[in-house]
Amino acid sequence: ETGVTQTPRHLVMGMTNKKSLKCEQHLGHNAMYWYKQSAKKPLELMFVYNFKEQTENNSVPSRFSPECPNSSHLFLHLHTLQPEDSALYLCASSLNYGYTFGSGTRLTVV
Amino acid sequence: KQEVTQIPAALSVPEGENLVLNCSFTDSAIYNLQWFRQDPGKGLTSLLLIQSSQREQTSGRLNASLDKSSGRSTLYIAASQPGDSATYLCAVPQTGANNLFFGTGTRLTVIP
Numbered sequence: 283e284t285g286v287t288q289t290p291r292h293l294v295m296g297m298t299n300k301k302s303l304k305c306e307q308h309l310g311h312n313a314m315y316w317y318k319q320s321a322k323k324p325l326e327l328m329f330v331y332n333f334k335e336q337t338e339n340n341s342v343p344s345r346f347s348p349e350c351p352n353s354s355h356l357f358l359h360l361h362t363l364q365p366e367d368s369a370l371y372l373c374a375s376s377l378n379y380g381y382t383f384g385s386g387t388r389l390t391v392v
Numbered sequence: 393k394q395e396v397t398q399i400p401a402a403l404s405v406p407e408g409e410n411l412v413l414n415c416s417f418t419d420s421a422i423y424n425l426q427w428f429r430q431d432p433g434k435g436l437t438s439l440l441l442i443q444s445s446q447r448e449q450t451s452g453r454l455n456a457s458l459d460k461s462s463g464r465s466t467l468y469i470a471a472s473q474p475g476d477s478a479t480y481l482c483a484v485p486q487t488g489a490n491n492l493f494f495g496t497g498t499r500l501t502v503i504p
Contacts, residue, residue, distance in 0.1 A: 284435065315491075324396070325481075325494040338491060372435055379424050379443075379485065381492060383436040 285309045288373050288384035296392055297363060303387045305356040305373030312377055314356040316348060319370040319386070331356060363391045394419045396484060398495035405472055406503050413467040413498045415482035420460045427456050427467050428481045430497070436481065440467070472502045 286307045316328040330338035331350040347359040368391045373384040395418045423444045428436040440456040442449040455468040479499045483492040
């Protein structure tokens, strides 16, 4: 484990479902991130939270909704997703310049 | 916008060989560069963080160099092992923001 824990590890959901991804860190980091990794593409930043305030929303569709209740927890709420949203979703945290990533949630939308 | 390129996209070497992975970036105004390793279907593991004031950073068999003026970094792996097989990603931070720009990675296979 890296210190950043993501659950679930795998998720299969239908296009009409609502689900949530969870990320947790107890490293004392003050920033948390959601990244999307699709095949053959660089990691794409989705959202950034600094001290639980959202500082970046990288033009992400509204069917993805982040929530950061405190500096240690980050959620990504999903609803009415499309098959092209199938990807590996990675959570990361940072303090100053060092980043720590979780193991990711492999999401499949059917 | 910063663009990060990694060459080659894939590399296959016999065990024991030394190898070099390349990373280039378009905006040289960076304050650090980070190399990560990713195993299939897994998250990223940080390997080395090299500050803009440094030219090299070493960890075991890994050595990363940084040449800001030319927009390049290399990751040198000595005496490669099958366990080194993974995708290697380099990333640079966005100036004035909490974000990393990633390359598409080099997929390394070390053949026993």
